[in-house]
Amino acid sequence: MAELAKVEKIVAAYKDIKTPLIYILKDVQKEFGHLSEDVLTGVARTTNIPLAEIYGVATFYSLFTTKPKGRHIVRCCNNAPCHVNGSKQVLNKIKEYLGVETGETTPCGTFTLEFTSCLGLCAVAPVMMIDDEVYGNLTPEKAMAILKDYKMKGRSHA
Amino acid sequence: MHRAHILIAMDAHTISQGARTVKDALVRSLSLAGLTNEVRVVETGSLGIYNKGVVLVVYPDAVYYAGVTVEDVADIVSEHIIKGRVVERLWLTEFIEGKRVAYAAVPPRFSKQVRVVLRNAGIIDPESIEEYIAHDGYEALGKALTAMSPEQVLQQVKESKIQGRGGAFFPSGLKWEFAAKEKAEQKYIICNADEGEPGTFKDRLILEGDPHAIIEGMALAGYAVGASEGFVYIRGEYLMSIGRMRRAIDQARQHGLLGENIFDSGFSFDIEIREGAGAYICGEETALIESIEGKRGEPRDKPPFPPSVGLWGKPTIVNNVETLANIPQIILRGAAWYRALGTDACPGTKVFTLVGNINNPGLIEVPMGITLREIIYDIGHGIPGGKGFLLAQMGGTTGGILTAEHLDIPLAADTLRKVDAGLGSGAILVVDDSQCVIDLVKCFVEFFNHESCGKCTLCREGTGRLLELLEKISDGRGKMGDIELIERLATTMMSGAFCGLGQAAPIPILGCLKYFRNEFVNHISNGGCAMVDTKYAMAENDLAIA
Numbered sequence A: 001m002a003e004l005a006k007v008e009k010i011v012a013a014y015k016d017i018k019t020p021l022i023y024i025l026k027d028v029q030k031e032f033g034h035l036s037e038d039v040l041t042g043v044a045r046t047t048n049i050p051l052a053e054i055y056g057v058a059t060f061y062s063l064f065t066t067k068p069k070g071r072h073i074v075r076c077c078n079n080a081p082c083h084v085n086g087s088k089q090v091l092n093k094i095k096e097y098l099g100v101e102t103g104e105t106t107p108c109g110t111f112t113l114e115f116t117s118c119l120g121l122c123a124v125a126p127v128m129m130i131d132d133e134v135y136g137n138l139t140p141e142k143a144m145a146i147l148k149d150y151k152m153k154g155r156s157h158a
Numbered sequence B: 001m002h003r004a005h006i007l008i009a010m011d012a013h014t015i016s017q018g019a020r021t022v023k024d025a026l027v028r029s030l031s032l033a034g035l036t037n038e039v040r041v042v043e044t045g046s047l048g049i050y051n052k053g054v055v056l057v058v059y060p061d062a063v064y065y066a067g068v069t070v071e072d073v074a075d076i077v078s079e080h081i082i083k084g085r086v087v088e089r090l091w092l093t094e095f096i097e098g099k100r101v102a103y104a105a106v107p108p109r110f111s112k113q114v115r116v117v118l119r120n121a122g123i124i125d126p127e128s129i130e131e132y133i134a135h136d137g138y139e140a141l142g143k144a145l146t147a148m149s150p151e152q153v154l155q156q157v158k159e160s161k162i163q164g165r166g167g168a169f170f171p172s173g174l175k176w177e178f179a180a181k182e183k184a185e186q187k188y189i190i191c192n193a194d195e196g197e198p199g200t201f202k203d204r205l206i207l208e209g210d211p212h213a214i215i216e217g218m219a220l221a222g223y224a225v226g227a228s229e230g231f232v233y234i235r236g237e238y239l240m241s242i243g244r245m246r247r248a249i250d251q252a253r254q255h256g257l258l259g260e261n262i263f264d265s266g267f268s269f270d271i272e273i274r275e276g277a278g279a280y281i282c283g284e285e286t287a288l289i290e291s292i293e294g295k296r297g298e299p300r301d302k303p304p305f306p307p308s309v310g311l312w313g314k315p316t317i318v319n320n321v322e323t324l325a326n327i328p329q330i331i332l333r334g335a336a337w338y339r340a341l342g343t344d345a346c347p348g349t350k351v352f353t354l355v356g357n358i359n360n361p362g363l364i365e366v367p368m369g370i371t372l373r374e375i376i377y378d379i380g381h382g383i384p385g386g387k388g389f390l391l392a393q394m395g396g397t398t399g400g401i402l403t404a405e406h407l408d409i410p411l412a413a414d415t416l417r418k419v420d421a422g423l424g425s426g427a428i429l430v431v432d433d434s435q436c437v438i439d440l441v442k443c444f445v446e447f448f449n450h451e452s453c454g455k456c457t458l459c460r461e462g463t464g465r466l467l468e469l470l471e472k473i474s475d476g477r478g479k480m481g482d483i484e485l486i487e488r489l490a491t492t493m494m495s496g497a498f499c500g501l502g503q504a505a506p507i508p509i510l511g512c513l514k515y516f517r518n519e520f521v522n523h524i525s526n527g528g529c530a531m532v533d534t535k536y537a538m539a540e541n542d543l544a545i546a
């Protein structure tokens, strides 16, 4: 199975590191998009760690996902510093624009909307992160313009 | 030789405001003007100026420019660099006693800051080990390894009375001593860079602005307690910090400052980075250790404490980023120098992050003992929109609540303890009087509910029940008796939860109930929030102005 070969290659890259499971899962997720049962079974087989334990780890951390997600992941911060600067209005606008609730993916598969806890960017609150990029000082309009850009260009925004 | 340097702050905040494109434009513009060999553009860490867009400084004139966009770049080059004229409209100044003063010339008594931990941030290029070395970098390590015994290093740290900056303010010297006394063939030093406390970004900016100070602090800790391996556990969302740290470790290895037999002293030490994967609880030291071990980040039972049984069962020191970044200065300048900063019971400086409804949010380093009034009104330039001060939350979302009556108490770990608060992570959240307290408490509890690791019932179920009750009160479905129920639940969690998360979560809830009980009662008797409509309209207005 081609998938197993890829998993084996990732696991082999960490042979000199003690207890590297989190690194392995990160790389595996990067490769396959999400951590499906098949893929996790492959990880279990290659690392000799029980599947139940791996599944436990994969479902514990918020950066891991066992279900497929959209092409872009929009993470909105709604912790207190962002909250008192109007993050709720921003989030409501995003939900309205994308037509999804937090935790959901748009039907076209472009965006998944999620919550994130504080990103340590509170000096420019409210804040969101799209994939690896961060955006601060958001207003509902600004957030929408950024999302529109992603949608139009179908690529990341500098 | 360059006749001018332009320092551009390149941290996660400024990048989110377009610093990268401005830098590219600057480099292009200088090259078009044929100035590439005369003017050097240097990326640096945070300059401590936020919410003013992209910030850069032109040296040797020390002129700060804020809100710089790509369109402004041509002006800066043609006016300032070529003609030597300051671009007035971008010039960052402050008004002091009615006079306009250049940002660089603001006297320290007005800026009220003392920089120990942040001394290099925004001054050196964090990607260059040479610049760190040129600013006394690795001198403390050299001094320790060539002229001091491990016991002497430990003694200095003990005498400095430095207390851990991760939130608990445990004396670091004591913690190190526990680990030093353990007999083991392997011990570990862990730098806790899992910073996740809402409102806190001090560690991020140290990681991004002065990563070598952390490496040096860790190596000194390793020498003092007899550990040869270190781990920096950085939260997975901090991509830039991870990159800068990785680079710094590589450079330190190349320079022989990490690895085997450092300074020919026989002492060996190396550092590995471990990335988090999104879990606030992993900031708790034993959960962090579990996570490095590749497991779910659930806290362990204590005792035994990590200095005796830690990572892979070995004696382990877990210290916060800020704590470790202080260590080189303590060794270099001595414990007495450090103790002279701050207050007797709580020496040193503290890095705070000032956030929320504040004109001048950001990162500040001040001596212990400063008052909240000075921080909010002098350093923070007060509250926007002419609104009043409602409350401040100290130390992150698990922190205590202070109100107007506390504006003048000197801030230190011991003084705050007396008013049921603490310095915690160093976050200061300022909240103005247009905000609804119930909404705010709901926001705190949403966070706890989201981040509870699920290991103990009280925290897992308790945070959920609290959220339901608060939602009821907020939506106008609250009943008399709900407030008492919240209090009972909160006090039970405080005494019975397994770890610091569940034990501390009730602090801000009870704090808000103590000072704003009437608000809760009003929500119940009026059937919901009277502010809802006006509040959102006002908030949108503010955003439009900003």
Ligand SMILES: Cc1cc2nc3c(=O)[nH]c(=O)nc-3n(C[C@H](O)[C@H](O)[C@H](O)COP(=O)(O)O)c2cc1C
Pocket (backbone or CB within 6 Å): B163, B164, B165, B166, B167, B168, B169, B170, B172, B192, B193, B194, B195, B196, B197, B280, B281, B282, B283, B284, B285, B286, B318, B319, B320, B321, B323, B324, B499, B500, B501
């Ligand atoms: C829920 C919880 C979250 C924590 N998060 C952090 C954190 O993000 N960073 C940190 O340095 N310490 C955090 N701590 C404190 C650590 O457990 C530990 O006390 C600290 O890293 C010790 O370093 P210090 O002695 O230098 O302060 C947290 C504690 C709890 C209970």
Ligand code: FES
Pocket (backbone or CB within 6 Å): A077, A078, A079, A080, A081, A082, A083, A117, A118, A119, A120, A121, A122, A125, A126, A127, B198, B199, B200
């Ligand atoms: S609270 Fe949103 S980034 Fe810190």
